[in-house]
Amino acid sequence: MSETTEIPDTPSAPRPLTVADVIKIVLPDGTRGTRRWTDICEWPPDLFAVVASITERSGLYSQEVFTAYWSNDFVLTDQWIKDIRAVGSEWADTDSTPRHARALWRELFNDHGNAPIEDPSPSALAWKKIVFDLLVIADEACSGVGFLPESSEKRVSNVQYAVYNDYLAWSKYCTVDPDRVGGDILPHLPFSLCIHVPRGLLCVQPKATTPAVGCTLRSLTHNLALLPSVGNVRTSWIPASDTRQHNEPFNILVVPFPFSIPGGSFSPEKGQFPGEARDRVFRLDPGKWMNRDPARWTGEVTPQDFADFLCGLIDEAKSELEPVHAVVLPETAIKFQLANQVADILAAKTELHLFLAGVLSKESDRDTGRNLAAIYRFVEHKVVQRSFQSKHHRWGLDGGQIRRYQLGHVLDPHCKWWEQINVGDRACYISSFRSYATLSVLVCEDLARYDPVLTVMNAIGPNLVVALLMDGPQLEHRWPGRYATVLADDPGSAVLTVTSFGMVLRSRNPGEPENREIALWKEPNGKAQVLKLPKRSHGLLLTLTNRLVEQFTLDGRGDGKMTMQFTLGAAHGIAHPNPPAWIGPVP
């Protein structure tokens, strides 16, 4: 005999969050700054911020009406795509909001403002369809934002022109004050395209790649990305300095410096974390690997020495191809001040467009120091942009890693050793380094940790992601290969991971054959390619070919072949003809 269980009433809960609540949270001063919400936003990225927030919180995009063409209720017909694109296009090209968009907004706010955001019932489809339409209209109105065509032969909309013009205004102010935020119209540049949406709540940025897999908000847009607040991570989008369409390959010289790393470079610091934890900290000392020449061990390696070494490799690479467009050094390769001076020399002496280097910075003895990705852009023999992206997560060396890298004599393998760095000031830079080609750099751990920087990578989808690592051999089955594959799959970025030859060499037991896998390449729809440093070589010259491909949103809108995809075309070992003794022996 079974007993009847009496179920009590559902406990009382807070009032359900409504559509109007979200609108008022995202736009606290109203749609146009007048504390009124009845009229639609005047600026498409503001509208995107609010309808994307409703979309995200309601999960409406996963319902069959929007995703299943075989369903009787499916609403996204060819005619719908044509009509909705026309509305977005009208907004982009005229100076006022289209009548259809205004009507949709009024209906949403006036008739459905009190609708609970989580309502899964069929009756909620009425407002969900409106939100979906407004999301696509805002995305279409922002077609091409963050980029600029070479000439007016290709259509340039008011919105696209306004955004680029304001980047120009911001860049003028930034030359005087590097902390400057805001252009003339857009108060949050370079962190957000919005006007009336607080950047402490969320940000909206241009977008480079539309994921070809999955069913998320990210697969619904070509042109705009919804990002976390600046308090979480500050993302800067920097437009290209050259709008010409480049068809020639992009050549990258990877220099896996240092070529040897003494164990003493890992220096344990006093003290430990509170509690019973056996967690301690260590510090890296680049001075230990910078000069490996016993004959001049008291002598400093100067910026000119280092730049001459890199220039020698660039010259040597010319026998295979020219020009070299970028030089990449792995994580913590050199010190911050040295990198700045080397960048100035490289800008003056070479045809490089980019110099990426892992650097260590420490202002004073009291300063914790930072592990940074230094990104230098060169144009016509000058540095035109310089940004430093702090590593967001500390490297934690456990006993297994300490033994694998043969470091048990300097770091107790029974403790966990954390890198002593400042992980505050979380920033992320998306640089458009060629027309319709964007680059982002990650530092080691950040490739593997989802929050916060990978959220940004997934939302924007840079065409090329370079991960600077201090790691062992770059093999597909190891963690860099796994996470590179994730990014290549969704959002569809090409990923290059780079480590130092010194760390690769430390990753073996005495007598075992040496590893030489200093880099790994993974492109969308392609196999991961392990890249080895040939014997007695000092660099790897990689040729990336590029092509524009068409991508489609989940609702079936193509982008007109506006997405750049990179493919690895060739790889060559480069040996310096007269390697300086301070780099140490390179087997």
Next chain:
Amino acid sequence: MAVSHDLTKLLQENLDKIQEPSGYAALRKRLMESRPKHAAPAIKQSPENTLKIENSGTE
């Protein structure tokens, strides 16, 4: 992050190659009129990012 006058010059040159869309002036005027009234809190970057670029690359 620091940018140089040269980048500003290049962005300006890119924009100069493009004909200003016909509705841009009206859009700009309207957006300027409805700009937010509050001053946003200042953002202070890490010290490395606040160094200005001074005539780099000149030998």
